[in-house]
Amino acid sequence: MNAKRKNILLVLKEQRPTVFETILKHGHMMHWSIEYYPAEIPKNWYGDGAIVDYISPQEIARLPKGTPIATRSSIIADNIFPVRADTEYNMAMVFNFFRSRGYRNYAVANAHPMLYDPVTVIGRMAKEAGYNYDFIYWNLVGKKVMKEDFTRCIKVIGEWLLQLPKPCALYIGRIRSVHLVYRACEQVGVSIPKDVAIVSNTDDPEYGVNLLPSISVMSDNHEGAAIKMVEGLDGLINGKPAPRQIQLIRSDRIVARGSTDAYAVEHPATMQAIDYILSNYSNPQLTLQDITRAAGCTAVTLQRNFAKYLRRLPSSFLQEVRLEGAAAMLEKTTLNLQEIAQNVGYGSNMSLSLAFKSRFGMAPGQYRKNLNRVNRK
Amino acid sequence: MNAKRKNILLVLKEQRPTVFETILKHGHMMHWSIEYYPAEIPKNWYGDGAIVDYISPQEIARLPKGTPIATRSSIIADNIFPVRADTEYNMAMVFNFFRSRGYRNYAVANAHPMLYDPVTVIGRMAKEAGYNYDFIYWNLVGKKVMKEDFTRCIKVIGEWLLQLPKPCALYIGRIRSVHLVYRACEQVGVSIPKDVAIVSNTDDPEYGVNLLPSISVMSDNHEGAAIKMVEGLDGLINGKPAPRQIQLIRSDRIVARGSTDAYAVEHPATMQAIDYILSNYSNPQLTLQDITRAAGCTAVTLQRNFAKYLRRLPSSFLQEVRLEGAAAMLEKTTLNLQEIAQNVGYGSNMSLSLAFKSRFGMAPGQYRKNLNRVNRK
Incomplete structure (x- = not known):
């Protein structure tokens, strides 16, 4: 020995x-x-x-x-x-994720209060920004609802979901509790992600993959x-x-998954512009004029509404969509940088590389390498 | 939805x-x-x-x-x-693993009695073969010793280990309890694997790898x-x-790990023959005469003692060592069959292939493929 x-x-x-x-x-x-x-x-x-x-x-x-x-x-x-966990940092990430998608109604669902509580942190951020905010602790309502009574727990969450202003951005404290919200939504006819868009954390990568409708997840960096x-x-x-x-x-990142990666913008012309950008961003010739034309309003109105709902200009939004697209391709495909640049509408891999680095703090190759290490399975 | x-x-x-x-x-x-x-x-x-x-x-x-x-x-x-779990089948595998290595003293350590209990099954097999047998339930001694008192638990196990006839083959019901035996051995000066050779199950592959001295594990096939x-x-x-x-x-197999893969043979000449085979099996020219000469006794004495302690002839023992070696190389290396055949003393990959198939029920390629599936991490 x-x-x-x-x-x-x-x-x-x-x-x-x-x-x-x-x-x-x-x-x-x-x-x-x-x-x-x-x-x-x-x-x-x-x-x-x-x-x-x-x-x-x-x-x-x-x-x-x-x-x-x-x-x-x-x-x-x-x-x-x-x-x-750096709750303050992580919740700011979640809040900004929703905010940049135009949400003005926020909610947090969690089992019970915690020392460093998403309910408190997101609540404060939403209130400071002048947005609506609501929360639920389902193990407090009627004392330990979930453990005592699964059926009643779903009923309580359902009633709470129904009265939330829509569309609502919802953070759920534990991914293993997401199914309670799914069940409740089904029962009261609330739609994911149209009425309620969800971000949760990742206790376990495999568990998150399993969810449907799939939701965006904040990697907990366990x-x-x-x-x-x-x-x-x-x-x-x-x-x-x-x-x-x-x-x-600190969390690494939020993985935006298709069905939750929704936008909540009340202005129809802006929504049209967003849809147009999402459909055409791979075209490197795409101009602001094209986007304005698709929106059917003036460039000034469009700029004003992008600033109001998405807190940035149409050109920054387009760049962000392109870079997020490039990041997703680095993660999910084996395409080389040249091919990715073409796919996301960048004229050259050099310009993509520069923009990517300033957005994500590392070169595309480094980003892919890090992900391969994390997703080693 | x-x-x-x-x-x-x-x-x-x-x-x-x-x-x-x-x-x-x-x-x-x-x-x-x-x-x-x-x-x-x-x-x-x-x-x-x-x-x-x-x-x-x-x-x-x-x-x-x-x-x-x-x-x-x-x-x-x-x-x-x-x-x-097919306890009857799995414990027969454990028992035969030790028996083929010459053990005549058997013991099982487990927390408490179970419906399908290794204590009962291995006990019956040992008694039928006329071997010594002992067991311990450490959570029964003094009622729930482990949970109540870690220190006392180690003391109780240590005293039990001391009085076992040596060398002893020990099966431990749960790999997560193996550390209790390690601690107890250390405390009373019992050596692993010389005094006590251990097989346990694999609750978790990563956990098993972590143990030192490493022990042989029965894959639980979870x-x-x-x-x-x-x-x-x-x-x-x-x-x-x-x-x-x-x-x-049913369990897939027992993974024999170096330090536990010991033999317990009281006859010195036979032990010398075993050592000689283990050191020279990669030589395809190795003959029975070489082995007998190394043992320093007659061929008849050697055969009789191999039969008595290892329940097979020296030639079958040599073949088993070669095939186990080939299996280990299929698992742990990327050598091709030709190279493996050379390494384990087979004249050709064809003859290795045939012998391998009759021993393991599948061709070497199939064996490697299955393992890659299991060890996907």
């Missing part, structure tokens, strides 16, 4: 294959002997360190005093490396959090001081 | 990425909308069908009467497709069970009658 091998406790409250496998893999590289327990910290455990994911401070106190610990709980202590916890724990074990602040993990 | 989409409940008691992802993937192909809940069936759920893995009959009774259900519980009913449940449930939903018997899932 190798004396240098560390005994590391791993306790995961939730079934998240990405977190589980990432920790096993990276822990393996650290030469850890990982002792896994689902859900609960075993009593009188002892060893070299622990990763305990979403475990309460009370329960963490069961570990021997001074044990190095990495955790997704908000605890600052000499032996703890704390990690959590892999990043898992790696951070392994590295943080390794640091503590090797005598590095514990950070004095919670380490924030 | 597509009216034809089925609402399928998925409840998994245990964190098993393979089961989770296989069901999501295959359910997706069936156009199911999967509603996942960890650990518990939600109250008043209703829908088109349910997969509930390792859930008690009492809890299953919560589902609406007549709901089609696939489950790994042993229930026979008109609406249930029951699946379970993927096969998951696919069976999806297909079984699909059948029930489409009106196929429920099977009148529990569907048995």
Whole structure:
């Protein structure tokens, strides 16, 4: 038996294959002997360190005093490396995703209040922008509705959905709860994404793919959090001081999926211009005059309405559609840059490359490489 | 919303990425909308069908009467497709694995008694063969030792390990419990695999890889069970009658890992012959005379002792080592058949191919293809 091998406790409250496998893999590289327990910290455990994911401070106190610990709980202590999602950053991403699509009605659905709560954060952003806002905690209505009564839970969510002003942008706190909203929509006749457009997070990539109607998802970056916890724990074990602040993990991106990638613009001419751009952006000869003509209004009216609903000019909107298209092709196809440039209406791969870099902060090749690493399955 | 989409409940008691992802993937192909809940069936759920893995009959009774259900519980009913591991077959595989390596002392360690219990099955096989046998349920000793007291649990297992006759072949019911035995061995100075050679199952491939000293693992074929449940449930939903018997899932194989792939033969000359074969099997010119000479005894003595300890002749043992070597190379390398034949001491790829097929029931190419499918990550 190798004396240098560390005994590391791993306790995961939730079934998240990405977190589980990432920790096993990276822990393996650290030469850890990982002792896994689902859900609960075993009593009188002892060893070299622990990763305990979403475990309460009370329960963490069961570990021997001074044990190095990495955790997704908000605890600052000499032996703890704390990690959590950067809710402020992530929710700004969600809010801007909807805002740039013209939404003025916002809502958040979640099981119950949390310390860093999307309900609070998106609510504040919507109110600051002067938009409508509503929310629901379905496990509070009638106390623990979901666990107690699936049928009643769907009824409660359905009634809430019905009274929302439409079209509404809805963020659902956990992708595993999305089916409750699907069921509720079906029951009360609310349509996705026409009446309610949804973004949720990705607890698990495979789970998200499975949903229909497909919704846009914010990548929770659980892999990043898992790696951070392994590295943080390794640091503590090797005598590095514990950070004095919670380490924030940011989402990578929002993956816009067809059916939710809707626009909510009340001005018919602007909607026509949007449709025209979405259908013709691959044509490099496309001009503002073409777009104005398709909209059937003056250039000034069009500019004003784009600014009002989409918060940018028609030309920026066109560029964004082209770059998002290029990003999608880098992800989903094996086309080379030249071919992609042609497909999204860029005159040359050089100009695409430059614009892409300024939008996404990296060159197209780098973007594709990163994605291949993430989507390694 | 597509009216034809089925609402399928998925409840998994245990964190098993393979089961989770296989069901999501295959359910997706069936156009199911999967509603996942960890650990518990939600109250008043209703829908088109349910997969509930390792859930008690009492809890299953919560589902609406007549709901089609696939489950790994042993229930026979008109609406249930029951699946379970073929314990009898799997444990025979484990027993024969050790027996063919010369072990005469057997033991099983498990948390608590089960309906289809390795403790009973291996116990019966060992006793029938006239071998020593012992077992431990560590959650029974002092009532729920593991959950109540990690330290005491290791002490109890350590004392048990100490008194086992050595060398001992040990089967551990769950790979996630193997660390308890590692800790106990370390504490009482029992060596793996010299004193105690271990086989466990694979709850999760990544978890098994992580163990050190590495042990041999019996592939539990959770993927096969998951696919069976999806297909079984699909059948029930489409009106196929429920099977009148529990569907048995057999393990694919045992993956022998270096450090546990030990032999327990008390006869020194035979042990020398084994070592000689293991070191020289890649030489196609290797003869029985060479082996006998290395053993330092007569051919008759050698044959008698091979039969006694390994239950086969030296020539069959040599062939098995060569074929196991070829199988490992098919799995772990990209060498072609010609190169593999040379490496394992076969004169031609044709003769290797024939022998391989008669041993593993499939051609080498087929074997590699199957593994690539299983190890898709």
